[in-house]
Amino acid sequence: MKGDFIIDANWQTPEGRSALLKQLVAHSSVTHSKGETTFPDFVQDLLMSLPYFQQHPEYIHQVPTVDDRHAVIARYHSAKATQTVTLISHFDTVGIDDYGPYQKYAFDMDQLTKTFQEDMRYLDDMSKEDLLSGQYLFGRGAMDMKPGLMLHMSLIEQAILEEWDVNLILMTVPDEEVTSKGMHAAVAYLDELCTQHDLSIALHLNSEPTFQQAHHDTNHYHYTGSIGKIMPSVLVYGRETHVGTSANGLSSNFILSYIQQEIEYHARFKEQFEIEETPLPVSLRVTDIKQHYDVQTPFRSVGLFNMFLFKRHANELFEQFNEAVKQGMNKAISEYQQRIADTDVESLNIQLMTYHDLLQYAVQQYGQETVDQLIDTQIATETEPHLQSIAIVDAMMNLCRELGPTVVTFFAPPYYPATNTSYHPLTEAISETIDTTLRTQFERASKRIHYFNGISDLSYVAPSPNGAGFESYEENTPVFNKTYSIPFQSIEKIQAPLLNCGPIGKDAHKVTERIHQQSAFEELPIVLSTIIQKHFLNS
Numbered sequence: 001m002k003g004d005f006i007i008d009a010n011w012q013t014p015e016g017r018s019a020l021l022k023q024l025v026a027h028s029s030v031t032h033s034k035g036e037t038t039f040p041d042f043v044q045d046l047l048m049s050l051p052y053f054q055q056h057p058e059y060i061h062q063v064p065t066v067d068d069r070h071a072v073i074a075r076y077h078s079a080k081a082t083q084t085v086t087l088i089s090h091f092d093t094v095g096i097d098d099y100g101p102y103q104k105y106a107f108d109m110d111q112l113t114k115t116f117q118e119d120m121r122y123l124d125d126m127s128k129e130d131l132l133s134g135q136y137l138f139g140r141g142a143m144d145m146k147p148g149l150m151l152h153m154s155l156i157e158q159a160i161l162e163e164w165d166v167n168l169i170l171m172t173v174p175d176e177e178v179t180s181k182g183m184h185a186a187v188a189y190l191d192e193l194c195t196q197h198d199l200s201i202a203l204h205l206n207s208e209p210t211f212q213q214a215h216h217d218t219n220h221y222h223y224t225g226s227i228g229k230i231m232p233s234v235l236v237y238g239r240e241t242h243v244g245t246s247a248n249g250l251s252s253n254f255i256l257s258y259i260q261q262e263i264e265y266h267a268r269f270k271e272q273f274e275i276e277e278t279p280l281p282v283s284l285r286v287t288d289i290k291q292h293y294d295v296q297t298p299f300r301s302v303g304l305f306n307m308f309l310f311k312r313h314a315n316e317l318f319e320q321f322n323e324a325v326k327q328g329m330n331k332a333i334s335e336y337q338q339r340i341a342d343t344d345v346e347s348l349n350i351q352l353m354t355y356h357d358l359l360q361y362a363v364q365q366y367g368q369e370t371v372d373q374l375i376d377t378q379i380a381t382e383t384e385p386h387l388q389s390i391a392i393v394d395a396m397m398n399l400c401r402e403l404g405p406t407v408v409t410f411f412a413p414p415y416y417p418a419t420n421t422s423y424h425p426l427t428e429a430i431s432e433t434i435d436t437t438l439r440t441q442f443e444r445a446s447k448r449i450h451y452f453n454g455i456s457d458l459s460y461v462a463p464s465p466n467g468a469g470f471e472s473y474e475e476n477t478p479v480f481n482k483t484y485s486i487p488f489q490s491i492e493k494i495q496a497p498l499l500n501c502g503p504i505g506k507d508a509h510k511v512t513e514r515i516h517q518q519s520a521f522e523e524l525p526i527v528l529s530t531i532i533q534k535h536f537l538n539s
Contacts, residue, residue, distance in 0.1 A: 009161060010049065011154040014521040020046075020153065021520065022109050024091070024146040025139050031092040031177045039091050040070040043172060046153065047074050052160040063189045065181040066485070071173040073189060076159045077197075083536055084167040084199040086190065087152035088206040088457055090176030090183070093141040098511045109139040126215055127512040136506075136514040143505030143513045144454075147520045148207030151503070155528050166536040167199055176457055179385065179414040183457040184487055191490035201496040202536060203426065204461040207528070208454060209505035209515070219445050220519065222434050223452035223500040224427045226459055228309030228418025230473075231284065232321040233302065234259055235390065235408045237397045239348055240299040247345040250336065250405050252301035253288055255350065258332035259407070260286065262324040263305050269320065271310040273420075273450050278308035285386075289394055300397070302390050309418040310451060313469025314411070318354075318476065322409050326352050329407050348405055355393060355410035356475040361403070362396050374399060375478070385484040386412035392478035411477040413484040416459035417470075421497045422450045430499060430531055437530045442523050452500045454508065460486070462495040501527065 011020050027042050028035035040062050047053050053060055059077060062070040096106040100122070105112040113131070116138055120128050130136045149172050156168050169190065173182030194201060210221040236256045241249025263269070264282050271278045284306050288298035307317060329350060337347045353361075362371050378391040389412045397408060421427050435446040452458070470488045474480050503520035507513045 009157060011150070011157050012161070017150055017154055017521045017525065018517070021142075021147055021150040021515075024150055025109050025141045026107050028107050029091050029093055029141070029174075030095050031175060036092050036174050037069055039174070040072045043072045043091070043149070050157060050160060052076070061189070063185045065175065065185045066483075067181060069174040069182060071171065071182045071186040071189075073186060073193070074156065074170040075193070076156050076164075076168040076170075078165050078167050080165045081167055082198055082200045083202045084169060084194070085203045085205055085532060085536060086201060086461070087155065087168060087170045088183075088204060088461070089145055089148040089152055089172045090174070090457060091146065091149060091172050092174045092177050092182075093144065093146075094177055094509050096140050099140070106140045109137045109142055113138045122511050124512065127507065127514070130506065130514060135518065136516055138512065138514045140513060142515045143209045144508040145208050145502070147209060147503050147505070147515050150520070151207050151524055151528055154525055155532070158529060159532070164532065164537055166532060168532075169193070173457065179484065180416070180457055180460065183460050184485065187460050187494060188487040188490045191487070191493050194494060201494055203430075204458060204496055204498040205528070205531070206456055206458050206498070206500040207502035207524070208452060208456050208500050209502045209508070211454060211508075212504065212506055219447050220434075220438055220504060220523075221447050221449050222431065223449050224422040224424075224431065224498070225420030225451045225465075226416075226418070226456045226498075226500065227278065227451045227453050228312075228459060228464070229414070229416040229455050230307050230309060230314060230317055231304050231386070231412045231414070232307060232318060233304045233389070233410050233412045234325055235393045235397065235410070236301045236303075237401075237403075237406045237408065238299040238301075238350070239405055241297050243295045243297055246297060247340045247343045249297045249299065250348045250350065251297050252299050254336065255329060255332045255407065256286065256301045256303055258335070259325050259328035260303060262328035262331075263303075263321075266324065268324065269307055271308075271312060273310045276310075276450055278310055279453075281305050281307045289390075300394055302394070304386065304390075304412050309464075310420070311418065311464070311466045313417065313464035313466055314415065314473035315469035315471060316466070318409070318411070318472040322352065322354070325407060325409055350405040350407060351403070352407050352409070353403075354476055355408055355478060358393070358396055358400065358406075358408050362400050366399060370399075371396070375482070379479065379483055385414075385479045388483055389413065389478040409476070411473055413477065413479065415473055415477075415486065416455055417464050418451070419458050419462045419498060420450060420465045421462065421499075422448075424497045426497045426535065427499055430535055433531055433534055434501060434527055437527050438523060441526060442518075444523065456500060458498050458500060460491055461498055463492060468492065501531070
């Protein structure tokens with residue numbers, strides 16, 4: 001260590017790191033807000049306070065997303081090394097409506113913590129106990145996840161000061177809380193950067209905070225994978241009629257209700273990895289598409305379902321989903337036919353199609369130009385990719401209504417592929433280093449969890465553990481490569497062992513969001529520094 005290390009350093013002491021985190025939190029960056037768009041300039045200015053980046057301003061780059069937000073990519077370059085570690089974080093946060101009259105303090109960690117000390121009405125017993133302990137600081141972004149960015153800025157400064165023989169690439173991105181457009185853009189740029197400078201990625205290191213497992217849990221947790229999330233969906237196109245002649249129609253709500261029963265909370269979609277299990281699937285949106293009241297029966301209904309993944313990829317999940325939809329659809333039709341059997345109405349039937357099949361049919365019957373215009377028109381009517389997807393499928397079925405009652409399965413964004421590098425020799429060795437460092441220096445145990453269950457941008461740095469399997473997603477997501485895309489090819493090229501190791505925090509996305517000060521400002525800086533020095537320097 002250089003003798004003038006502390007003198008020249010900004011963020012190499014607990015006090016310096018605390019001050020940096022408070023600066024980062026104080027700059028509001030709620031997803032889709034103006035603050036999110038100005039935050040990259042703020043980070044770049046902070047990095048430019050380091051003489052290294054003043055001498056090499058070309059090592060900092062702002063990467064635009066498809067909607068003109070920006071990720072910040074800052075590179076520490078070693079002339080002697082090709083081995084590279086990425087430092088991944090996101091800077092957007094959820095909103096602050098939950099803070100009520102204290103919204104004005106939501107980004108001021110000191111003032112909010114003081115305010116809660118004076119008024120504890122917003123706190124439960126656990127957060128009161130943590131507040132009174134003096135070990136935690138509160139604030140929006142105080143846990144999720146500006147401490148990770150703070151740690152990475154501190155780490156890259158240390159590398160500069162000590163002239164480490166390893167390349168570090170700091171990647172901090174917007175939009176992680178919604179559809180991860182920032183990470184998609186950053187990964188594509190990282191692929192170009194590696195090719196241009198002949199960089200070999202050895203590790204993707206994220207520092208999302210740990211999620212404590214129980215009330216008085218003092219363990220630290222690190223993760224060698226990240227849970228996957230995907231949203232398979234259905235649009236049920238039935239047959240309209242007047243409510244006075246209900247047997248003459250086929251209610252889309254009725255059909256969808258049976259499909260729901262085959263999906264929501266159904267164990268067929270649960271996965272297990274050792275003792276860890278995926279949460280059961282639930283619906284995120286179930287509704288008919290009627291825009292106003294009248295006495296026509298609903299004949300177009302949509303359901304969007306949240307599913308978590310460990311080993312499965314999109315192809316496997318979509319096959320399984322279609323089978324469940326088919327079972328629900330068949331049960332619904334069977335019940336419907338029994339219920340109208342004593343009427344003089346001829347019963348209807350219904351078919352199952354994927355969006356890919358529907359698209360091909362529409363092109364064959366009406367031509368590519370007509371279909372392209374339909375898609376463009378529907379995209380223009382909505383702003384969110386999942387709503388655009390619904391609108392496209394609905395409009396296409398209206399165009400192809402000669403198909404008759406039909407259930408169409410498709411995907412709605414976003415998609416976070418599951419990733420996992422558990423039992424890779426490097427991640428196993430680093431896992432041991434994390435536990436040893438915390439145990440010997442701070443008397444704190446660190447336990448490995450195979451899948452980070454908070455959903456993270458690590459989904460975009462390695463293919464699914466069971467292979468890529470992206471084809472079904474590309475073919476059955478109506479807005480794919482239009483208003484929503486995932487750089488699947490770049491993911492394949494920049495893949496490497498991955499790890500999530502961040503500080504202890506609690507209550508992400510809640511008014512009681514908080515960070516453990518010793519973990520963030522003292523323990524994790526040493527842990528992350530030890531990981532790099534032990535496993536990548538002189539190796």
